[in-house]
Amino acid sequence: MSPAPSLSVVGLGADGWDGLPAGSRQALREAEVLIGGARQLALLPGECAGERVAWPSPLRPAVPGLLAAYAGRRICVLASGDPMFYGIGRTLNEVLGAPSLRVLPHPSSVSYACARLGWPVEETEVVTLVGRPAESLAGALYDGRRLLVLSAGAGTPAEVAGLLRARGFGPTRMRILEQLGGERERVSEGVAATWDRMPEADPLNVIALDCLREPDAPRLSLVPGLPDSAYEHDGQLTKRHIRAATLAALAPAPGELLWDVGGGSGSIAIEWLRAHRSCRAVSVERDAVRAERIGRNARSLGVPGLRVVTGPAPAALEGLPVPDAVFIGGGLTAPGLLDACWEALPPGGRIVANTVTLESEALLADRYRKHGGDLVRLAVAHAVPVGGFTGWRQAMPVTQWAAVKPSGEP
Template identity: 80%
Template sequence: MTPAPRPPAVTVVGIGADGWAGLALASQDALRGAEVIIGGARQLALLPAECRGERVPWPSPLRPAVPGLLAAHAGRRVAVLASGDPFFHGIGRALADELGPDALRVLPHPSSVSYACARLGWPVEDTGVVTLVGRPTARLAAALHDGRRLLVLSAGADTPAEVAALLRDRGYGPTRMRVLEQLGADAERQVEGSADTWDAACAVDPLNVIALDCRRAHGVLRLSAAPGLPDEAYEHDGQLTKRHVRAATLAALAPAPGELLWDIGGGSGSIAIEWMRTHPSCRAVTVERDGVRAERIARNADTLGVPALRVVRGAAPEALAGLPAPDAVFIGGGLTVPGLLDACWDALAPGGRLVANTVTLESEALLAERYRALGGELVRLAVAHAVPVGGFTGWRQAMPVTQWSVTKSGELT
């Protein structure tokens, strides 16, 4: 029996600001032969009359519309236009998720990052990239480090002024900014300034990429990429896992790209925030019953560049119902609440990690009991700071912290 013919693949064509003239012959042929061409209004306008296929603009919001739009044109020769490289913050991901990669024929174009690095003389592999397309400007803050080169994918004409304002607010006013407009097109140009002097009224083309030579202002607190940020980096009311204990706690939690943390008893949010700062794909949910603290956590997350931190206001374990399964759990408060420890343990899949900190004898006894039953590591963390004692210097001991960390059995090795 002859197998039924496979439906034609969807051809995904990357296109730049240089339009039709900048396309390779294979991309031009694919667009000429398409019965349906789906793309943004700006992209569709770049095509000549010889592309006779039905032109279908993407609706807004785009992502939910993908399945229905593809189904409506099933069996026809479909081409989808994408900005530059379809798999670099582009429509390629949504199409692959929906159809599978084998159903796609992808003809990429140089990305805006490749163009920008070529104009600036920056090695692509050494250049950080932050997208603000459909994302809050605050996420840029996590990538700011003195001397770092960053490219910011802009959401439109207002983005450069928003970036300049954030840089000034975070102490990076001296940063050199270059806005690269219409990369690859005849109308390409650069607008240059510093965050401190940037004119919010400056007219900028909506199609732009922002290049940053990051410079921290004198006297501004330095924030490392490693866990253990200075305590002064946080707004708090005393409910803060202090710097040295926080660094040890993050080491025990062992975040990896893409993983999800539950932070129970968020306080100031420091554990969840620094978990997310370890990698842009790390996710976290923090549970805090106090409304004032929950709002404070959100502000800290915004200030430190992880505005995607999810803050759940409520008391655990009840507030844990319906949350996505975690890869790791940190319990910073409420250990003696009936059912809390069991609920967190049950939520973990094999290989998941649980870390609990306490300073009270009652909770310490509970952790010792679980240590005997489940193993793991039980440690006491003691930190002392040098302080003046008259004309001399002595040690002031902070309250010791008992920490239990354990990995759920069944982890694949």
């Protein structure tokens, strides 16, 4: 039998005490310690007599110590809306475990926003900018797409409008829904192109976007193989058609981690991350200038969470978390690199390596004999003018080795 929960988590809306059901009110009345943000604590009436404790900043590192300080007392933590939707409930679950929590949710700001807009919740994509850079939104921008953006504060709408203009989405309709569910609920509307003329929003707001792309803005696809022009590079770039084939061989799946060794411009890691919001990647690049460029490309293409490690491989791989897949796009002849990457993979992990040189090709042929997998040569030709006619210009062929580590290997 599971132990009784030792901590209650109560979701609270902009309507405060009046919007709470009986069970949530009872938990707050009975609590000996009330923990929450200053705004949330101020919404509670005097009949909630427990000691009031405001969250410190930064919040996440302080949670274990704060809970330990009040151990043995009835604790109630206040959350905005649904505690398990981008809320404190996730952190508390990681610290204490689900059996120790009693979660009493309130309608989330997303539920309120969709109700006001007439948008089906299950068809509405949500991007949070709470504690995240605005560039996180860039990867979700597609023509005709509806998005809800969880704001970090009063300045977020203007920041979002600036990003939309920079990405060619200036015509996008923006609606700011403030204080949802409360007495001061309000909706303001405009377009990203002229948003700087709008007054500042209430700090408690959600942004609704009807995305509209300018006709001449770059079109970025959901599938791998973005245009080469989408990247800032110095020539060290896995070109579009080879990149699409490489991502197909790497086969990203939700939650998986990629090592991109010899990152160059970061294109493989970036498109791995764009495959799913929960994918993770580390790009290893020995050249500091290129490493900085990888970071800029990642932010520009909506995946600012890409981790960039500057240093030569295999030494720079030391201490990295275990990968689900490894791509080697440069430095194959570095002593021990191929073996280090193979050994780092768990059973079932994938490795893909590309090269255009005979010396590196010999190494891949050797690993193909040793470990199996697929050894292929990829060739792409582009039509170019030849006098008054048109002919083919062949790019350098790329040799690619792709393999899966068998379960029998450690």
